[in-house]
Amino acid sequence: QSALTQPASVSGSPGQSITISCTGTSSDVGAYDYVSWYQQHPGRVPQLIIYDVSDRPSGISHRFSGSKSGNTASLAISGLQADDEADYYCCSYTTSGTRLFGTGTKVTVL
Amino acid sequence: QAQVVESGGGVAQPGGSLRLSCSASEFSFGSYAMHWVRQAPGKGLDWVAVISYDGTNKYYADSVKGRFTISRDNSRKTLDLQMTSLKTADTGVYYCVRGHDRMDVWGQGTTVTVSS
Numbered sequence: 001q002s003a004l005t006q007p008a009s010v011s012g013s014p015g016q017s018i019t020i021s022c023t024g025t026s027s028d029v030g031a032y033d034y035v036s037w038y039q040q041h042p043g044r045v046p047q048l049i050i051y052d053v054s055d056r057p058s059g060i061s062h063r064f065s066g067s068k069s070g071n072t073a074s075l076a077i078s079g080l081q082a083d084d085e086a087d088y089y090c091c092s093y094t095t096s097g098t099r100l101f102g103t104g105t106k107v108t109v110l
Numbered sequence: 111q112a113q114v115v116e117s118g119g120g121v122a123q124p125g126g127s128l129r130l131s132c133s134a135s136e137f138s139f140g141s142y143a144m145h146w147v148r149q150a151p152g153k154g155l156d157w158v159a160v161i162s163y164d165g166t167n168k169y170y171a172d173s174v175k176g177r178f179t180i181s182r183d184n185s186r187k188t189l190d191l192q193m194t195s196l197k198t199a200d201t202g203v204y205y206c207v208r209g210h211d212r213m214d215v216w217g218q219g220t221t222v223t224v225s226s
Contacts, residue, residue, distance in 0.1 A: 001171060036211070036212050036213065038155070038213070045205070045216045045217070045218060045219065046205075046213075046216055047216075048209075048212055051211060051212035052211060052212070057212075057214060087154075089155050091155075091157070091213070093211060096169065097167070097169040098157065098160070098169045098170070099160060100157060101147075101154060101155045102154075103154060104154035
């Protein structure tokens with residue numbers, strides 16, 4: 001049960017677009033369309049921003065979008081804003097019935 | 111608004127035990143799978159365990175299997191995590207979370223510290 005692999009950090013200027021990758025295996029990310037993404041600001045509770053690969057919960061900005069190809073899922077943030085500066089985690093359902101989080105990505109708005 | 115509130119955190123010695131509880135409100139608790147997720151100080155999210163909506167299916171992370179037990183009481187709308195044989199690596203904030211394919215309601219967390 002190794003964590004899904006994410007880049008440690010990604011940065012961009014306000015208004016730009018960035019993408020965060022989440023790489024797993026055929027036993028997790030590649031097995032089902034059950035990948036979700038969470039945003040966590042420092043000292044705060046994680047918040048669901050994408051579920052089932054590409055669906056957004058009510059109230060989440062359309063600037064956040066998700067996709068998947070094979071064993072890699074991706075989170076894209078367009079029109080980067082200062083408030084997007086946070087840690088982001090992917091999570092996948094696995095063929096064992098367990099869940100697996102990614103290693104986490106720190107997004108910095110320059 | 112759906113809400114979950116954790117309790118039971120504290121300090122334990124290595125090899126000791128703690129029992130965490132989570133109380134749910136404002137949603138149909140018995141219709142949802144529930145998770146425990148933890149976060150060590152300055153580290154990332156770490157999934158711990160999940161229990162199905164009716165309690166019949168339970169799954170654990172390898173790191174806690176055989177030491178932790180997840181359970182629920184749908185009549186009381188509560189979720190528990192019995193933790194035994196605690197290790198220093200179990201230190202962190204433990205979150206109670208609602209959801210099956212998505213974790214959409216998180217509590218504020220309860221802190222567990224394992225130290226001699």
